[in-house]
Amino acid sequence: MLVLHLALSVAAAAYFGLLHGAGILLAFIALHLLLRLLPIARSRRHTVWVERGSLFSLWFIGQVLLASVQVARLVLARRVQVEPAIVALRLQTRDERMVTLIGGLLTLTPGTLALDYRAEDDTLFIHALDARHEDEVTGMIRELERRLLHWLRPAPEASNHDR
Template sequence: MALLHLALAFGLAAFADMLSPLGVLATFMIVFGVLRLSGDLFGIRRYALRVEYGVRFVIWFIGEIFKASFDVARLVLRRRMNTRPAVVAIRLKRADDGIATLIGALVTLTPGTLALDYDRDGQFMYVHALDADSHDAVERGVRRIEFRLLRWIDAGSATEDGA
């Protein structure tokens, strides 16, 4: 479905003589709007939701990276560095190595945190935080990433729809 979406976007951009990165992006969004509105008609609702949640996730995660970068910069630039590093064990909601790997990579990309290990048997991910106010604060941050990632991956499924 994604290839059809891209082909339609490129075709529309070429037809409209807008074959530039910005033109293709604009036509991609136009085609997405049509797909989103007609999702139930053509049976592509899940694809449209995945694209929508994926874009939301990327924008949200970029914002989280900027916030975490400012927090780490504030810690480093203080006169007295009062950090409270901690290693926190967090039980993931889904026992899936692929999802655990994605969560670990996203946690590691966020400044000030590092995924150290994942225990398959207990579903625990061990996360190092540069400055941890509490175990709950670190866990809340990982849970937000996990929740949004799972919402993106499960978009349009029965659990997402509430059915």
């Protein structure tokens, strides 16, 4: 459904002579709003998925920017006060695809690096540049996992009046 959504967006943008990034984005949003209004369960699930993905992406970009500022502050400080550590965290999900995605996203975040995953007890090992406040490190990872699962978990089935 997403591929069809993207293809129709590009076609609409081309038809109106707006075949550039902003034009395609506008066509995508307009088509998204149209799909949101349709009383079809499949289009409803698709729009919820796109909305959750957009919110997750914006949140994650904000986390990367925040972590970049924190790492820059540590690097530029006169006295570097960090306590690097390896943190073991038991994940909520058992799906190895999700674990891989969580590990990749953590590695993209400055100051953290996913090292290993032990499937026997669902434990992910993360290197944190500054683990003086381990609860903040684990809290950030828990929030990442929660938001990612919220996005990628199947949307609730539409009610009968949506069909």
